[in-house]
Amino acid sequence: MSVSRDFFDRPVLEVAPELIGMVLLVDGVGGRIVEVEAYDEADPASHSFRGPTPRNAAMFGPPGHAYVYKIYGIHYCLNFVCRPGSAILIRALEPNVGLDMMHERRGGVVEKQLCSGPGKLAAALAVDLKQNGLPLDEAPFALLPAEAVSEVVTGPRIGITKGVETPWRFVERNSRYLSKPMKP
DNA sequence: AACTGGATCGTCT
């Protein structure tokens, strides 16, 4: 049973660390969330910073829905929308459901890097614009509660040029499935 | 381990 939409109707910084350890599936394929980043409308690094546009519309829509965008003309990134203008970028999974399917979609990479980055994760789960705006508690999505409490570490976000010092990256401590190791 | 450049295109200036 998926986590309810109300789970996301809270401050983004409260929700983000709680996602670590939850299992994300798209059409029955996915794994444990081990890395996320938070963005909100007061944040110069956020797509919502300059207000609503056609592209970021989902970010200003109801909580508990997906915001998917294309980046660098090549890759897709998946976010979970919280309150209007805020969202959480899903950056890495520990893949464990549907490994065959993910390997097929990603081509000969080792399991450790199947979902070790936002673009890789989207490719492995076949996420693209067709999921933009869809609710997270209905097919094709499933978001299952964590089975055990994870130790969560915080640090600066990756790949941005503004808001660089804002420590809104959340990762599972000692996970070997991260996009990059967490700074000491 | 750290840094470089190329791919590729929708979005906003």
Add this chain to the structure above:
DNA sequence: GACGATCCAGTTG
């Protein structure tokens, strides 16, 4: 017309 919440391959140290 420039740039980006990325990835990969290549080079350098």
